[in-house]
Amino acid sequence: MLAGIARELIGLFVDDGMLALAIIAVIVIAAIVASLIPGATAGVVLLAGSLFALLANVLAVQR
């Protein structure tokens, strides 16, 4: 039962592996940008990247 609960806990955050991977990639890129360019540039990368990752993942279902 514990393994089942652990699986379901992970499933709370990761349902579609590609979407989770895309989100992590966007965050890593935003973190790199934040360390190189101070200001709101990293925020733009984070927001635009998250929106794009979501839309691309949903559109990929269609194909």
Added chain:
Amino acid sequence: MTWATFAPAVSAAFLGSLVEAIEALTIVLAVATVRGWRPAGLGAAAGLASLALIVAGLGPLLDRVPLLLLQLVIGVLLLLFGMRWLRKAILRAAGVIPLHDEAAAFAAGTAELREHRSRLDWLAGLASFKAVLLEGLEVVFIVIAVGAGRGLLLPASAGALGACALVAGAGFVLHRPLARVPENALKLAVGVMLSAFGVFWTGEGLGVAWPGADLAIVGFAALFLLVAALGAVAVRRPLEVAA
């Protein structure tokens, strides 16, 4: 603290908890219908007690985590959690995957329990315990995610408790699953809000100075809603017309 942070945090906690409480109630009612209220109630009570222990144990640790690290970790988890909800809600709205049906979940739950009629009541209690614990953990995460880092844990907890009390009260009176609640619309709204909070907290954790400060969350939510609507329209499956 501004309304731009307060209102989305409390409403996200309330609506998110509403969805989770409805899902837990369906399982508890299924157990109660097949095996009686004793194992259902005991399982649910044990689940609530375990949740209380987890909150009491881990809650004080939150104060010890540096704010920036807390915002970053919560932001990343919120993005994963919120965008997972949002993706599912978009695909359900588009008709790509079926809507979550509480009546069907209730029927499946009771059928499964009836198959094991010869087994002990504790197995039924365990199903009730697991449902309350897992859905409750999601509620706890949502409350911490939208409340921690801005001193909104109490209002967010109040929103979540209000939702749980509402669902428990409705279930107690009706004695059947709350199938008429527009669960997908709620999940879409919560997914939008949690994703917006996720971008905000992750950015704060990375040291981003958001234009408009807390007000940026409202703008992020509008953008996520727009993308969700575009996505749902783009992948919408045409209705099958009967010959």
